[in-house]
Amino acid sequence: MSPRRDYRARAARLREREEREQEEPRARERARDRDRLPQRSEIVALLEKRGRHLVGQPFFGQGPRPIVERDRTSNIGDLVLLKVSNRGGKGHAKVTRRLGRPDVARDVLEALMLDRGLRRRFDPAVERAARDPRPLDVPGRRDLRDLTTFTIDPASAKDFDDAISAERLGEQSWRIWVHIADVSAFVRPGDLIDREAFKRGTSVYVPGKVEPMLPEGLSNGACSLRPHEDRLAVTVELELHGAAVRRASFYRSTIRSDERLDYDRVDRVFAGEEPAEEPWAQPLAAARAAAAALQARRDAQGALAIESAEPEFSFNRDGHVTEAVAVAQTEAHRVIEHLMILANEQVAKLLAERKVPALYRVHERPDGSAAQRLVAQLASLGVPTPPLPEQPTAQQGAEAIAAASHLVEAHVRRTGRGAAGLNNLVLRSLKQARYDPRNLGHTGLGLEHYCHFTSPIRRYPDLVCHRALLSAVGGGEDAPEASRLAGAADWTSHRERDAMQVERSADDVARCFLLERRLFETGLTQEFDGEVTGVIGAGAFVAFGDGYAGMLPVRKLRGDWWELNEEGTILHGERSGKAIRIGDAVRVVVDRVDAPRGRVDLFAVEL
Template sequence: MFQNFLKTVEQFIGGKAFFPATFSELSQKLQIHPQHIEIFQEVLDALVAKGVTQLSQGKYIAKKTHTDVISGIIHMHPRGFGFVQPDDPSVCDQDIFIPRPHTQNAVDGDKVEVVIDTLAISEKGPEGKVIAIVERGRTHIAGIIRTVYPNGAVYAYVPLLGTSQQVVVQQAEGKPLQVGDRVIMEVVDWGDKKNETTCRMSHYLGHISDPACDIPAAIEEYELRADFPSKALTEAKDFGKVVSKKDLVDREDLRDVECFTIDPDTAKDFDDALSLAKSEDGHFHLGVHIADVSHYVQQGSALDLEASRRGNSTYFPGYCLPMLPHELSSNLCSLRANVNRLTVSVHIHFDPEGNMLDYRISRSVIKSKKRMTYREAKQILDGQKKSPYEPTLQLMVELCYKLKRKRYERGSIEFAMPDLVVKVNENGVPQGLDLVVYDITHQLVEEFMLKANEVIALHLDQEGKNLPYRIHDVPSSENMRDFSFLTSAFGFHLSEAPTPSELQKLFDEALETPYGQYLATSYIRRMRLAVYSPANIGHYGLGLTHYCHFTSPIRRYVDLIIHRLLFGLEADLPHLEMVAAQCSEQERLSAKAEGSVVLLKKYRLLQEIKQQDPYKQYDAVITRVKNFGFFFEVLDFMLEGFLHVSEIGNDYYLYDEPSLSLKGTRTGQGFTSGTKISVILKEIDFITLESKWHFVQAEPTEKKSPKGSSKRKGKNFTSAKKKPSKSPSKSRPRKRK
């Protein structure tokens, strides 16, 4: 047995995807039975003696760095580092972290070849370096002019290359470039670590000082599609503005059924409407009615081709870049009130406890009775506004709690993350921030959409259809261990391999603290991304074995494919894997574009406040402490900032690695994760989108809890079980489930 054990472990450590791991992590990965733990330790000791592995910083590492080449797409961070998403997950099932010195001048979206460095120990997972750029992802890049020298030399900052790479710009004839100009450039020479990237001026986008250019610049930078081809526009207009009588043939007529939409105040594309009734025996009859986009956007049409290229709609502050022309997205497909609309209806029958008994699916026609906003629905439920739909809303709340309880029992995780929505005027100037409260109206819509998506995935699977599932792989044990260690710095305690119920309890408790947002975000960063794939591995975050996206065909192409599969409208899909990968990538790209504009708008708002009140203080909470300073979150803006040790008071600070804290040798003032501080905005660099802050003060230092214990009563979650609360939660659901 010992020799077999030895051979298995040696092969694993010498494998392509092995990276440093603790004894506990290795035993979990190899699924070592508890009664074999002692033998496993002897095996590792033997491999250390043999020179196959060695113990470094508590982790076993391979002594020889292998040179197996892994190919994939690199996604760059503005700070210069990146992550490579392997083409073949069986070779390496995690994204590979590429430090800035080892990117070899790769650009976001490039196809690269990398090797993993098994000697490297990184909190970001497996670490490697780029050895070759197989294919450039683009020929043009967006930049902002950062320097114009008297001799005419011009340099630009390119977010996709990061701050470390100099970019020389060859000016075109005409207006000379100025600092702050936003431009699109054609790449002449990508350069390398020693040589600058050289670009030729292509066209001018505007100046960084003009907020009206923020969205057009992001669309160009991330190569999103702004204009629709004329053929697609013609097809959309040819459908007219109303549903015709011939469109109603062979459809279930649900126009007399009480149904309504619930959406944000500014929404225009209404994908879904809801109906609910409760019979005398206490059974619930839920109707989820989704816009029948497949009736209009037929496979192979110009509309279909353009929608497949876009992948999804992209939502910026005050502006939507739609997947479909407005004639469809905001009118004929949108489930507006008091007009006939074509839908796909999922009728779900629940018993009094919320267990699904049966379902059926039909192509239908509805007439929504009301366009309701979340705000209005909440007012009705709170008794602040009278409405004939109040009884139905109360029924929806009742069923919602039953479904939430079922979801928690199966191990689903809900992230209680507040959100800030940037309000802008017609010129793109930010007017303020709105806090999105994830109240019961948001929760009930989400629960019903999740259930409909699950039902459709199960239905298509039972029919033997090949479909693009929405999958979410389990987090790595390494990332879970890191997250558990992180939470201990905030006074919480999780096991090294926390269960979903432990995690849910933590997020619910952390929601009431200033650092709840950071902990939820930190966990999400450690999770694998949810993606589309024809290979079903289930959805970890939702605790489901089958899940797909069905409820938003106006704004997601994958949902449109699902609709076609339901009724045999989609031809064989030998290219399904490629389509799924493309939609996953486009989703990631849209999220980056959206985030870049939101960040810029927040900085513009901060700058305006600073001009009115230069010494305004902001409350913040420390999120990460390093030996050179600490990162913090400005609470009112949900923005990250950084302060160097030289900027946090007249003291000499020592870094304590076990407690991840800084402590002043003279004052005794300590800084650790969760410490509340006050800061003043010093300046904003609108070219690199970086901010500098003044330190004002910190809360008095509290005595640290012993390692592994909890300093807050009730914060040990190793045996916690989640029960849904009937009070509104100040949060919103995690996006893009």
């Protein structure tokens, strides 16, 4: 499985990132947890010499420093994983794994994943089961190997869980096939792999690494829709007139991908910089036209307008970060996104109509008060706002927030600033998306029915929806047990939130290592142009330079007393009358970089 990121989860990650003000309480909580060391535990530590003893200094926070038994695999200054036990009330530890050096980004990222509880390895029995998978033999599987099919993924991808076929039927009419890897044919309910997949809940993607939900034998092998190889799939076949679905059918299939396309190549084709090739040229054009119709429907339905970019990091052979490129969503991304959303919507609609137990992806309407607060926040920053009743209902609040997102988008285009901070305000006004056995709709997408179905290689709820769908259409599966779904929804939602926090922390760590490298090469007093992306009582969050981020503490803004306004959007200087507002330009220098913990403190050169 490749260390690629799910661009469809950008908005959720952006929401999590804006909640940085909660990071300090969480850090204190983790520190307290480490202080309460259990009888046996594993910790990530730095080996240090203390008198005659070798001790393990906890690397990601405070905690006891156990005495470490010497071994031949590690040395003083190494980053290690320790197995700790209490002997006579004193902590002793053995090195179970040498992780590397604390000044190497790749080693620290591995340590971070272990510190956050990721397994990093599969049980050998699970690995063996995945190396020689035996798919479920289901009669009636349709043979679609003669149908032109292609995948579109990041250039670095190795696990392909969705593929597309398309044809034009007439003016503004298309037939679309969305083929999804038939993971349920290989992973049976309650078997060894299924239990492990449920424990993990989701794949976790950090720079240069991945914690997969499924072992490589399945994720990169039998379940991956690789080009020019026969693969088992679950197909959603749709006939569209404009954005309206005239007919939908769902079935198991066998496909053979004709081409492995990547986003950059498809964008070059769309821009006329590279010719499309047969046999996929016409199907790609049909998919593009259908996606454009779906985009128009989405705009008309008042879905949120949020654009963001995700960092993609490069490493050298020694494990050091060498580059970070912001990968923005392009038309190629949107084509796949719209077709996947459509397939998810149609699957959820069928499951709801037939009352089959399943896990829905729900995004409930915000409270009316959340919309009122967002409007007040935007108004305090001089951003145009939509009209809002004095006591808005949940529906009116949702409509106002969607309208505000479009006004923010227009404001950002007009002024050229404020994108990150203002979009964060919009996202924070919403409730967090989650999984639920009830079909409660998806406010962010403006849909009454929605589930996750299109990524069963890396999300457990998608596997549940595969089983539910196939049970509903006679595909040889039993419906999920309704009594278990509430617990599964809570668990998979929890695992998703944990994954986003790990990914956020890992991005911060990688950025910090890259920033350290740049400061070393160019000088510690280098000044950067930045923009305020958020404010709290303790200071301002600033994006600066080429994708870096840091904190400008008010305690370092000497000669003034700074107060946060009621809306949480502006810091006012009581003596000077100055203001630090979300979206403001600032000029900063770096005061301190704590790369292993992903933290940067800044000084202001000019406000």
